Amino acid sequence: IHSKYKNIRKQLQKKNKKKKLKQIKNREKNIIKDLNHKISKEIVRTAKDHNCGIKLENLTGIRKAKNRSKDFRYSLNSWNFYQLRQMIEYKSRLQGVEIILINPSYTSQKCSRCGEVGSRQGKKFKCPCGHVDHADANAAFNIGQSVTDRDITEGNTDIPKGTSLIN
Helix, strand or coil: CHHHHHHHHHHHHHCCCHHHHHHHHHHHHHHHHHHHHHHHHHHHHHHHHCCCCEEEECCCCHHHCCCCCHHHHHHHHHCCHHHHHHHHHHHHHHHCCCEEEECCCCCCCECCCCCCECEEECCEEECCCCCEEEHHHHHHHHHHCCHHHHHHHHCCCCCCCCCCCCC
16 A cells, blocks of 8 residues: 555656645555554454453564665555554453563564574574574564463474473
8 A cells, every 4th residue: 555655646746746645645544544443453353352462562663773675664664553553552441452562672583482592584583492483473472472382382393292391
C-alpha cells in the first residue's frame, strides 16, 4: 500500500497537484488505519480465544537505527507500528487480555535453546551449541516461550529418547 501511494504521490508532485496530493495522503492514512484496526482486533480475539496474553517488542527508538538501505528505511518509517500497538493495547484492556512489552535487544541473535549469542546471517541463525533455525522463528521463541515449551512443541531431536524434559 505504501509503495503504491508513494508512486502516486511522486507523479502528483511532478505535476504540482497539491489538492489531489493531500487527498491521496488522507486516503492512504485511512486505509492503513483500517488495516491496523482489523489486525489488532484479530490479534486480541485470538489471544482471548486461546486464553493467553500478548507479548510485543518495545520498538521505541527503532527509527534511529543506522546503516539501512533506502528501501528499508522507507518501509520502516512508513510503517505505523505505534498506532498498531496502541490499538492492540486498548482492545486488549477492553477484553481483559494481558500485554507485556519485551526488550527487543538480541532477540534474533540469542539462542532460544541455550541462551548464548549465536550468529545471524540473513534469515539463518546458528548457535555454537549446534542449534540452527530461521532467525525470525528463533526470535519469536525468545519473545514468547520458555526453552521447555519450545522443545515440547518442536519435537526436539536434540534430547535422547527416554530423557524427561520435566525434572
